[in-house]
Amino acid sequence: MTQGTQAAEVVTAHQDVHSEQGALRGEHPGRAKDPVIKARGLAWLEFEKTDLDRTEMFARDFGLTVHSRTPDELQLRAARSAAPCVVVRRGERSRFVGAAFEAAEARDLDRIASATGATVEDRRDDSGGRSVSLTDPTGIAISVVHGVTAAPSGPLQEPLTWNIAGTTPRANATQRPPREPARVERLGHIVFATRVFARALDWYLENLGLIVSDFLFIDGQRDRGPCMAFIRCDRGTEPSDHHTLAMLLAPEAGYVHSAYEVADLDAMAAGGEYLRERGWQRSWGIGRHIQGSQVFDYWRDPDRFMVEHYADGDVFDSSLEPGWAPMSASGLAQWGPPATADFLGTRPSPSLVKAAVEALREDNEIDRARLMGLMKAMKS
DSSP: OOHHHHHHHOOOTTBTTTBSBOOOTTSOOSSOSSOSOOOOEEEEEEEEESOHHHHHHHHHHHTOEEEEEETTEEEEEOTTOSSOSEEEEEOSSOEEEEEEEEOSSTHHHHHHHHHHTOOEEEOOSTTOOEEEEEEOTTSOEEEEEEOOOOOOOOOOOOOOOOOBTTBOOOOSOOOOOOSSOOOOOEEEEEEEEESOHHHHHHHHHHHHOOEEEEEEEOTTOGGGOOSEEEEEOOOTTSOEESOSEEEEEOSSOEEEEEEEEOSOHHHHHHHHHHHHHTTOEEEEEEEEESTTOOEEEEEEOTTOOEEEEEESOOEEOTTOOOEEEEOOSGGGEEESSOOOHHHHTOSOOHHHHHHHHHHHHSSSSOOHHHHHHHHHHTTO
């Protein structure tokens, strides 16, 4: 039986919805049967940076606001976030430290601590609450938090009123989106790369109760399993962002990018012009993704961490099963400029070569066939 014949026999909720094909029999289900907890969302990210002044300058231009600032720590807010969504501490080198996920209820902290052998601790921060500190299979620090004091929402950027064919609510008025930072409304998602994709995927599904919206696989290697997953929070019948976390198999493990929601396309585009005029580097954009459907615009911060403005993303409830599609550079967007080498991470560099050599020598999921398949996908 061919894969095409087999796929036609398996009808899933995803077919004809957002992916050309669903799972084949025996493939990863995209969720755990009995997860320890079901995380509510992504709370914040933590970094260390050598230059907090320049970090703050970019953050303001990008549309974040300063929640608090000391000589050694910078806390950044989004307009709708209950607490700072980015925490930056002064360090000897610039690096991504970890991410915090929000627990749905206080007793979830006891559950995850008991299941992992960790402890529940009081947070030593003005926003309070309690947390459990974990490490995922990639080595990334992950916290699960609850009880953080909610701060009032900040001012929002009003979406423009559009006249569309047959409906013209705006009369005797022009469109003039202000050339100003695109005001970040909330932290949306984080993307990690890992050499141990299957282990890392199962860790998040089993411990945090996340569920997969879409899988990507290397063309010709589908039988070896997916190489990328877009993963959302399971909120039952309440729709959740298409992905709160995305992970991909790659030689260079760690942070790939983080994404921040803005009001609409005009806010993004005008904010992008503001960033460009201020001398910051665009990595890729503006375009519209396929998986998640977000309109996107990617930028590099002063330490070359990639950050994304996005708007108009998909939201799914827990009923949808994972979609499956082959990975390709051209398949990352419905429209927009071609994905850049900077975004794809395909520019030759000593660090990339070193990571590839190390990955091939270590005991992980990167072998020659996987590596060559990933490289081919990023050129297709």
